Amino acid sequence: MASQAADRPEPVATSRRSKLTPEREQEFFDAVLQQIRSCGYDAVTMEGIAASTRCSKSTLYRQWKTKPQFVAAALRSSSRVRFAGIDTGSLAEDLRRAAAAAGEGTGKDTGLLQALGHAVMEDPELKCALREALVEPEIAALREILARGVARGEVPAGHPALEYVPAQLFGMLRMRPVLEGKQADAEYLVTFVEAVVLPALGLP
């Protein structure tokens, strides 16, 4: 599982305010995000997290002041931009890749977005963390892809369908489970891109 890097002998640098290794912290984060995905934000309890990670509530409250702050930290730590690095030189192909990439992680980010839905309205820090960790990086990467396509002249600048592309991709990801009860997997999303997004942009 863990590589040799896990038990490094060196004292890292000077000292650590916490004896928790970053790997251990990540266990907490994974656990809380997993539980949020499966049970919703309100149903997740600090006691539950402590139990499932075999740490104590004290440890959680020592590191993070409150439950929302803990969750916010977990969100920030799991930031992983899925659309980064897609650049095939063709907008159509880039969009297919992006759709496939979005489909791969289905049930992770999507589930979080769903589960945190309204909890986010009450705690501004949570809201901010969610946007920074999950929403904005992906949107920015996607707009980057589109901008390159425009720069290459594949689509005229200001094409009316352009601004809707990110919302559409996320929308499909989000709505299919609701409407059809199935996850929006890579195949489904790629087909969607080819059937709708590319034609709307005037691409082959």
Add this chain to the structure above:
Amino acid sequence: MASQAADRPEPVATSRRSKLTPEREQEFFDAVLQQIRSCGYDAVTMEGIAASTRCSKSTLYRQWKTKPQFVAAALRSSSRVRFAGIDTGSLAEDLRRAAAAAGEGTGKDTGLLQALGHAVMEDPELKCALREALVEPEIAALREILARGVARGEVPAGHPALEYVPAQLFGMLRMRPVLEGKQADAEYLVTFVEAVVLPALGLP
């Protein structure tokens, strides 16, 4: 406030197991749905509903066994298909009307869908009520509109973009608040339909 219809003299038919008038019941339903929209499912309390409608908790629990059952009843009662009755004879125009209609009610059904997000995962009755009341009727009406367009020959049967139309519309409705922080109003949705949905279907 209340019209004369409220204190009807007739005994309605035979007898009523409850002395609550249907109007009174609807007040409860409106109150609980409103509170769910603004605070989320978990934050809504039976005490709060009782207070805001000036009835007593006893009354609520006499009529409905539990909180989820109460909410489910409220959902069922508020079923109002927004896309029903749209039939202009032109698919493009029907879709514009549907988009506008969807935009009108923004913050009602959409908010509920958002707020109930994960609460629905735990109570099957709630889940069922939500689907029956909000999801399926709208989808069915929308598919009806599309089917008429196909029957008129405006779009070839089996056009790949057809099956995505409902999800697209709902997806936009749902994602714009997340991505842009603004409600998806009628204007936005109509523009979306014209920029993406119609071109993808090969309509003018």
Add this chain to the structure above:
DNA sequence: GTGTACCGATACGGTCGAGTACCGGTACAC
């Protein structure tokens, strides 16, 4: 070896909400 600082466990206080029980008041049937 000694001190320090953190971890895990557990127990506790405080709050809040679901659901129940009981009571007085009242509208309606006969």
Add this chain to the structure above:
DNA sequence: GTGTACCGGTACTCGACCGTATCGGTACAC
């Protein structure tokens, strides 16, 4: 007038969970 059945109000039980406090154990520094 009397009975019945329901409403509104309040007080209550019970459980859950947040966040705090306390204590013993242990890894590491020096």
